[in-house]
Amino acid sequence: MSVAGRMASHPANAPPPLASSRSPSINTVNMASNVPSDPISSLKVSSNNIAAGIGEALEALIEAASMSPMSTKPIFVEWEGRIMALGRKRMASMNGRNAFLYLKSKFGLLSSPRPLFLQVLFVGEAEGDYVEVDLDAWEELAPHIERLRIIS
Structure with missing residues (x-):
């Protein structure tokens, strides 16, 4: 050894x-x-x-x-028969007032003399179930919006 x-x-x-x-x-x-x-x-x-x-x-x-893929789909915005698809991430990154100004600018409504409002259709709701949106809760609501409608 x-x-x-x-x-x-x-x-x-x-x-x-x-x-x-x-x-x-x-x-x-x-x-x-x-x-x-x-x-x-x-x-x-x-x-x-x-x-x-x-x-x-x-x-x-x-x-x-683990959120659903719905969070990446566009939000469809309608004004008098015209429909535009906008990015959900971009819309959700703004506060409600800025989002509304952005929407008005996209449809040429910044100088509109008429009062304008937003109505939304949430994911999973029937087509006729549009409701008016609280702009102060925009960041919370944006991920669940399927369609937006600008009304006067």
Whole structure:
């Protein structure tokens, strides 16, 4: 047997036992049974406010990523028989007042002396179920709009 072989087999030269080979303490076992199996849920219920916030943000990101493909379809806008398709992302990125000004500019209505209003048809509603829109809630409503109608 070589000198290196004898040194490796000597107990004093043996590597220390790995931490994973030790049995877990009672406290570790109890803590593991209280932790939710989903990592995001673990973060959300964390006593650390930053970790809980990250958990909520991750959950919102996953929910947004799983939205239906409807969120990428155009919004159809109608004015006196003329229909135009506008980008949903662009429309949703504006506040309600700016979106209405943008719509007026597209149809040449910026200097219109008549009062104008917006009516919307939401996804999944029947064709005749147009309702007037609250421009202050525009950002919230835009992802669910299928058609817009400008009326006077």
